[in-house]
Amino acid sequence: MASSAAAGSDAEKGNWVLNAPRLPGSRRESVEFSGEESNKDIVILQGSLKHFKHSTTTDASTEDQMLDLEKNSSSVDRSQWVLNGPEPPGLCHELMDSVRETISYCGNKYSSLKSQPMLKSVVSVQQEIFPILVWGRNYSISKFKHDLMAGLTIASLCIPQSIGYATLAKLDPQYGLYTSVVPPLIYAIMGTSREIAIGPVAVVSLLIPSMLQKLQDPAADPIAYTKLVLTATFFTGIFQAAFGIFRLGFLVDFLSHAAIVGFVAGAAIIIGLQQLKGLFGISHFPTSTDVISVMEAVWSSFHHPWSPHNFILGCSFLCFILISRFLGRKNKKLFWLPAIAPLLSVILSTLIVYLTRADKQGIKIVKHIKDGLNPSSVHLLQFNGPHLGDVAKVALIVALVALTEALAVGKSFSSIKGYHIDGNKEMMSMGFMNIVGSLTSCYVATGSFSRTAVNFSAGCETPVSNIVMAITVIISLQFLTRLLYFTPTAILASIILSALPGLINVNEIYKIWKVDKLDFLACIGAFFGVLFASVEIGLLVAVTISFTKIILISIRPGTETLGKLPGTDMFCDTEQYPMAVTIPGIMIVRVKSALLCFANANFIRERIMRWITAKKAEGLKGNNTKDAIQLVILDMSNLINIDTSGIATLEDLQKNLTSEGIELAIANPRWQVIHKLKLSNFVGKIGGRVFVTVAEAVDGTITGKIAT
Structure with missing residues (x-):
């Protein structure tokens, strides 16, 4: 054995690690010492x-002391x-250490600020809260050109998507546009990600009504339902800001990666099924989101007189959007084509309906969209209603899901460009933008993967692209909403459907299966829970399986x-x-x-x-x-x-x-x-x-x- 030990180089020992038997592996007989x-x-x-x-590296006297100590x-x-x-720290000491660690960041900042002149301290605090004051000093015209192009590009995608996501959230269309104005402006001055595009997203737009419509039917009393949504948005912002201020980002980790993958995939299918209402022009649709109820509603609609014109129009433009996306992936220079395709679809379909008066032939249209800038919604927030506790629970779930999506999106693109985003600052910025948003007629906003990908492809340099997008939406709200009167709902459904394939990550699901079977169980648990029960049941199943995995490993x-x-x-x-x-x-x-x-x-x-x-x-x-x-x-x-x-x-x-x-x-x-x-x-x-x-x-x- 001595010869084998001498012959074993570092490279060979490294191969011992790389070429170890597969898990769990059968027990092998080990060589034993003898003689x-x-x-x-x-x-x-x-x-x-x-x-x-x-x-x-120490001095000579220290080395001598060490040698003597080792010898003796x-x-x-x-x-x-x-x-x-010595005795280890007790329970009280550990609790105090935990609290001290939580507030140490603020304490260190306070100590550094205390040693600075008053004016410099004020500037440092402002720079800490508003990162735009840091990167804005080096902002240039060349960067603005890139941000202007990127902002206009994502605005062309954002406007039709926002209208569609608002209808998905059971809100009037203008609320989706409102949500694409105030939150992006606040994030631009407080956020740390350069690429993330803020606004309404499909998963959150589905999650909110799936839980709140149990408290208030949006069809029976849309104003009362809107009040609940805005109140939930306020509490969502409170929770998100608290996570960042008290450095509680670990709470987001309760939703594991596998659970999120399965949840998003299931939600994507549910969202797609929900869009069949607009695609087929179905008048009566169930409030429950499970696949069985939706398919029953779709099947029953064929037994009543229905107009196929909605389906033909929607599918035609859905094919157009998907083809433009395929061309954009094939040729990187055509990145703008898939970004502008939804807006082109809205414009062309609206012109077709207006010129042919197809709304008289059964084509369902958006009709009136309220114009003007975001109105104040302070008077709509309800802090003493009978559903306050339930709304707070909904807000906590939405806050975790929205933060998980936003942080995943931000980290993905920041790693590509080689910089780091501050998770706690991201939580605070998301929280404050939703708090202010709830006061200005916005529902929950977060980072959108599809719009962020377009923003990145368009060559954005800073969050100024969000400002350009918000200004474009403001102009649309002020002057262009009347032009959207004849926009067919089938087009909005096709726009949302076109965004769904990116939410179902089959490769990642297969990777989870290959790497960890228990994680895969959590993934499919979330998937089937969302698909056959409800969104919250799917999340509950995923979290339960994840905790069961931890318990099994522990016992x-x-x-x-x-x-x-x-x-x-x-x-x-x-x-x-x-x-x-x-x-x-x-x-x-x-x-x-x-x-x-x-x-x-x-x-x-x-x-x-x-x-x-x-x-x-x-x-x-x-x-x-x-x-x-x-x-x-x-x-x-x-x-x-x-x-x-x-x-x-x-x-x-x-x-x-x-x-x-x-x-x-x-x-x-x-x-x-x-x-x-x-x-x-x-x-x-x-x-x-x-x-x-x-x-x-x-x-x-x-x-x-x-x-x-």
């Missing part, structure tokens, strides 16, 4: 002192470093037996590294869990005892007693904490091993773990066999045998 090789190849790991000496310190001395360490953590890698001082999993060598008479076990607690302790103890029993039976069968297990070493490097149930289980394990004539030792216990083991007197029960590393535990055992 004199066991004494030759056991190397004492010198711990952090050796690493410190070789990796840190034995493994017994180093074990005392573990046993005699059934993996355990692995370790062996020594040839030519190194490292002890690794013998299944992952078949070349790892086990040591006669010693079983080294590592628990792959951060917590040893009531939920998993017995499972771990039973697995260790099964291994001991199997090893003993194997020795009796082969009539080989020299390799019988005499020592079990628990590598606790992964354990961060332990509870009383975990300690009690370790005591039971120690008793069971003692009855079998086997000793127990622990290696590399963390701070909280060793402190609790000392308080419970477990260290005394195992004879003080506590070591800094697994290598020292092995060496101490072998040295003791040789001395005996």
Whole structure:
């Protein structure tokens, strides 16, 4: 083995990692030490002192002190470093640290500002809140040209989409245009992403009515429903701003990536089915969003007189939009074609209906869209209604979904351009823009993937493209709404349908299936929950499956037996590294869990005892007693904490091993773990066999045998 160790280069050792057997993999027989090789190849790991000496530059006197300390310190001395360490921080201290960490950012900013002159401090605060004051100093005419082109391009896509998404949200069409004015202006001065395009999006536009129409039917009382939507938008902004101010962005992580992929795919299909109302010109449509109710409504519509003109007109322009998108992907110079195709569709279809008076032949049209700038909606917010609690719950869900989509979009495009967006600032900017938006007749706005992709392709340089887009929408609201009177609803449906294929990411779903089956279960759970039940049920199913995955991993953590890698001082999993060598008479076990607690302790103890029993039976069968297990070493490097149930289980394990004539030792216990083991007197029960590393535990055992 010595020759193989010498021959093993760093490249070959790297291949041990890359060419490890597939998971879960069948257990393989490990090579074992025998004879004199066991004494030759056991190397004492010198711990952090050796690493410190070789990796840190110190003066001569410090190096001499380190050398003397290393020479005079034995493994017994180093074990005392573990046993005699200071007490770890208590629960109150940890809670205070958590609070301190939450507000440390503000505290550091306050300290730096306090040391500056008053005027400079005011400027620094303004720059922190409004990033436009930072990048705006280097703004140039050349950048404005790019932003102007990008802003006009996304406005041509935004105007028809906003009208369509407003109808999807069961609101009057002008509310979609209002939402494309105020939120983009606020984000432009507070946001940190250069490419993200702000406005209404399909998923949020579906999510809001799917939950709020249970409280108020939008068809029966549209004004009361609009009040609920605006109130939910206000609370959504409050939640989003609070996440950013108190640095609670981790809450967004409760919606896992797999859950979001499945949810968005299911929502895309539901949105597409909802558009069949406009595409077929169906008058009566169910309020429920599940696929069965929608398909029943579509099927029943064929039994009544209906005009196929809506379907023919909508499908014609849907084909036009999809063909223009295909041409834009084939030729990058034609990026503007798919962006302007929806607006061209609206203009052409409106002219066709107006000139032929097709509305008299059964073509359904948008009719009146209220013109003028965003009116104040402060008087529409309801803070004392009977549904306030339910509206707040809806707002929390919408806030999480909207933030998840916006951050995913922003991070995707910022990574392409090689800069970083500040997640907490993004949350604050999204929150404030929705708060102000709720006061100016806007419903929930967030980052749109389709419009952001167009903005990026159009060559935007800064968030000024959002300002250009908002100004264009303002002009449209002021002067062009009357021209949209004859716009057919089938065209709005086709525009929304054209945006849906990008929401169903089949490649990502396949990747999730290939990488993690439990994540795939959460993905399809969200997908089918949205499809056959409701949007909120789909989210609930996805979150439940994700939490179930965490619980399963916690209560059934993996355990692995370790062996020594040839030519190194490292002890690794013998299944992952078949070349790892086990040591006669010693079983080294590592628990792959951060917590040893009531939920998993017995499972771990039973697995260790099964291994001991199997090893003993194997020795009796082969009539080989020299390799019988005499020592079990628990590598606790992964354990961060332990509870009383975990300690009690370790005591039971120690008793069971003692009855079998086997000793127990622990290696590399963390701070909280060793402190609790000392308080419970477990260290005394195992004879003080506590070591800094697994290598020292092995060496101490072998040295003791040789001395005996």
